[in-house]
Amino acid sequence: MPATVFLALAALTLVSAGIVAFSKNIIYSTLGLLGTFLGIAGLYVTLSADFLSAVQILVYVGGTLTLILFAVMLTARIDKMKVSNPSGGIVPAFVLVALLLVALGTVAAQTAWPSEARPVMPSTAKLGHAFLGEYLLPFELGSIVLLGAMIGSVVLARRAVKRSWEKG
């Protein structure tokens, strides 16, 4: 049973990722991204990371994906989009990436990982204590980063409108 669930979630994740990377229609790419995020959230559940799975759905599906959809609707000419640049770079890209995959696969297969998983334990309370204890400084720095990103994206994306009281 766990194997079936894992295989289904992995297939959902990887097929949707393939749609994201190779679809000619950018709407399909965006919907593929939805499948990938949901598949990853499911894989988190099988890894007993319950709180992180909820965060994944909230942040990625609720936030990032909505943002990307807005950007798609605001910018893209959806009908005509070429998959890749024909003027080169495809073969080196595939060679580079195949080498990367071989390296990662070799490491994953040959390292002696701990074979049995630890017993499942709830993670939410421990994560909360860790964030407000040991990891307090990175936590607050993260909120500053998010605030800076919010202000920065508003400044970048706004239209440069000149008010009547502005000079020059």
Add this chain to the structure above:
Amino acid sequence: MNSIPLEYFLLVAALLFVIGAVGFLLRRNLLVLLMSIELMLNATNLTLVAYNRFRPENHAGQIFAFFVIAVAAAEAAVGLAIVLAFFRVRRTIRSDDADLLRN
């Protein structure tokens, strides 16, 4: 309880990362580039959480994944704002057209 070995999760994450890398290298649409970056960050997160499943003493892997998610959200917001500003200037989102500094 969990009979799936760690290697399988690592393999799925590696494949996801590679798909994201191929998309990032081949596509010329700025929005698809950003989506490919999200794919690669998700693959990294999956690796971290899988490690955490097998060494869950202090949940360091999950906490690291949280910070990755936070930075990824910031990156997506700023990146999309840059794409929008670029579209205002050039009326396109092909990354090949971002060549103002070239000539």
